[in-house]
Amino acid sequence: AQKVTQAQTEISVVEKEDVTLDCVYETRDTTYYLFWYKQPPSGELVFLIRRNSFDEQNEISGRYSWNFQKSTSSFNFTITASQVVDSAVYFCxxxxxxxxxxxxxxxNQVVVIP
Amino acid sequence: EAGVAQSPRYKIIEKRQSVAFWCNPISGHATLYWYQQILGQGPKLLIQFQNNGVVDDSQLPKDRFSAERLKGVDSTLKIQPAKLEDSAVYLCASSLGPLGETQYFGPGTRLLVL
Structure with a gap:
């Protein structure tokens, strides 16, 4: 079965704090790919990153970073020094x-408090 | 480059009425998707088109939902008759091709059925 688990429903942080969103996946396929999308209140799903199963390299893009670990079937996402504009729902x-x-x-509903 | 366009952005109807949504994908994207996103959940695929042919409609409630992409570009999704449980955001997405390609989403149409 293919399944993605994001355990934390809502996360509140004070501006400038870091926040990490956990994503655990299940699949029997040996090749697959993973995404993170951001959904602000406007409703559009904004593509953030794609990681293929054969590429375990972590990535940093500005204040965003991603940690892909095949051994634990996890693809976690960290926002460093959060800002109010980061308030959104994030989907793995x-x-x-x-x-x-x-x-x-x-x-994951992220609420950044000013 | 223009993104995926959708209209209308909001729609309120009464149950048993019909409604239609329109989507224009990113130029050059052969594959188009319609998703339903119920509040508090991730999007669920309703139908996938490759050019003007249906690739996957296994999760489309065909007794009331229909979709078409006649010329392989724009697409419409129709609900007739609507039920209360159809209240959701309907997202359109497109990708270059049908296999292993990143999907880019439009702003969605928020439907409320009273």
Whole structure:
């Protein structure tokens, strides 16, 4: 079964604090890919990052960083020095090369308090 | 480059009425998707098109939902008749191809069925 678990439903942080969002996935496929999307109050899902299963290199983009660990089936996302504009729902998703159906987690609601 | 366009952004109807949503994908993207996102959940794929053909509609409630992409570009999703449980955000996404490609999402249409 293909499944994505985002355990933390809502996370509140004070501005400038760091916040880490956990994503744990389950799949029997040996090749797959993972995404993080941001959904601000406007509703659009904004693509943040894609990581293929054969590439375990971590990535940093500005205040965002991602830690992909195949051994623990996790793809965690950290926002450093959070800002109010980071307030949104963040979704982790799992995709497969055999088709393009994405399995989404339930999302993490991040609230950054000024 | 223009993103995925959707209209209307908001729609309120009464149950048993019909409603239609429109989507224009990113230029050059052959694959188009319609998702349903119920409050507090991740998006669920309803239907996937490759050009003007249906690739996957296994999760589309075909007794009331229909979708078409006649010329392989724009697409419409229709609900007839609507039920209360259809209240959700309907997201359109597109990708270059059908397998292993990143999906880019539009702003969504928020539907409220009274």
């Amino acid at each position: 998703a799992l995709g497969f090369y055999g088709n393009n159906r994405l399995a989404f987690g339930k999302g």
